[in-house]
Amino acid sequence: MRKTWHVRIPATTANLGAGFDSLGMALTIYNDFYFTADSQVDTITVTVSGKGEGTLSGDFSRNLIGRAMQYAATAKHTALPSGGHLRAVNRIPLNRGLGSSSTAIVGGLLLGDAVTEGSLSTQELLDLATLMEGHPDNVAPAILGGLTVSIQENKRIFCQKLPFPEALQAVVVVPEAEVPTAAARKVLPKQVPHAAAVYNAGRVGFFLASLWAQQYDQLQYGMQDMLHVPYRLPLITGGKEALQAALAVGAKGATISGSGSTLIAIATANAPQIAAAMAAVFASYHIRTESHILHCDEEGARISTVV
Structure with missing residues (x-):
């Protein structure tokens, strides 16, 4: 039986005003990504529905989720399955400041880790996601949830997660x-x-x-x-x-x-x-x-x- 992995990644809002490139918060709207490995084929196909349908790349090597999956595998000195199918269900608006690219990066890293036996720590995931994104303010809350405060020191990310009041x-x-x-x-x-x-x-x-x-x-x-x-x-x-x-x-x-x-x-x-x-x-x-x-x-x- 073919195995399918599913990741759900929240939207994020960064900065919250004065916290430029440091503060971020996860929000209750989500993108869902599914990957099914298939040993009977030798390519990975991609379908996108919802936001970005018809505009986001269907080429696995160019799609940001696919690139993040490969990034995770490379970091672990291993290889992805040669065949399968990646499906993205996008609800988060693209290029609007709600962390759509961070969902692709975090989701792809998680999928890439899962299909190669799942050994990345949260810290390693955060560091890799920041290397891909360039700054931690979106990827940190996408990974951890909540309100996050992040700094970067010598290519390592330090992050504190804070609860956000339910009244807000x-x-x-x-x-x-x-x-x-x-x-x-x-x-x-x-x-x-x-x-x-x-x-x-x-x-x-x-x-x-x-x-x-x-x-x-x-x-x-x-x-x-x-x-x-x-x-x-x-x-x-x-x-x-x-x-x-x-x-x-x-x-x-x-x-x-x-x-x-x-x-x-x-x-x-x-x-x-x-x-x-x-x-x-x-x-x-x-x-x-x-x-x-x-x-x-x-x-x-x-x-x-x-x-």
């Missing part, structure tokens, strides 16, 4: 226009004033302290940023007004999710109204959106076998 919801509004990560990074300055660094150091600490103290009305101050949001927000038509609209109807804080174009607002109540207020701003610019009211996923990546 994440309202995400996804404009139809993409902001590719490469473009969002290109607009960032190579140097920033010392005052901006001091500003962000204080804000990220204050954000985490406000969560710990359950002082949710203070979150908006901890989510303010001077390192990336001022440079990226102009790339999102209507973005500034949409964030202001979210705060006006009760959001406890609002910012860009990752590099955008998705916006995220933290709420204790009025989540549908917050989503509607942000969507209305984009609609005034004739920009279509999709909205999701989510919670923090505390479990992170999970893998199982399917008979």
Whole structure:
């Protein structure tokens, strides 16, 4: 009987304002990937359904999940099965700042490890995922779940997972226009004033302290940023007004999710109204959106076998 492995990987939001390339949180919307080894064939086929259907590569060697599977096998000095089928069921919008590429990397690494006898530790998985992604802020919560704080030291990732209050919801509004990560990074300055660094150091600490103290009305101050949001927000038509609209109807804080174009607002109540207020701003610019009211996923990546 052919064996099928199934991985489910959560969406993630990175930065949460001031925590640039360090803070990340897993969200309750998921991509599912399935791999079935087949010794009767000598190629691995790929099908994609949902987000990216018809646009993501069906070539295993070029598909990001397939590349991550091979990356895991290479790191273990072993080989993947020569034949099989990879199926991706994508629900997370692509190139919108919700960690779709991280799901492919983490999911592919987990599948590649599983089909080669599953020996990678969580630390090894985190290190490999960061090498592929370039930074840990999305891959860490995708692997671990929860709210994560990550740093990189001598090519090793150190990460702390924190619980995220159940009372808080994440309202995400996804404009139809993409902001590719490469473009969002290109607009960032190579140097920033010392005052901006001091500003962000204080804000990220204050954000985490406000969560710990359950002082949710203070979150908006901890989510303010001077390192990336001022440079990226102009790339999102209507973005500034949409964030202001979210705060006006009760959001406890609002910012860009990752590099955008998705916006995220933290709420204790009025989540549908917050989503509607942000969507209305984009609609005034004739920009279509999709909205999701989510919670923090505390479990992170999970893998199982399917008979």
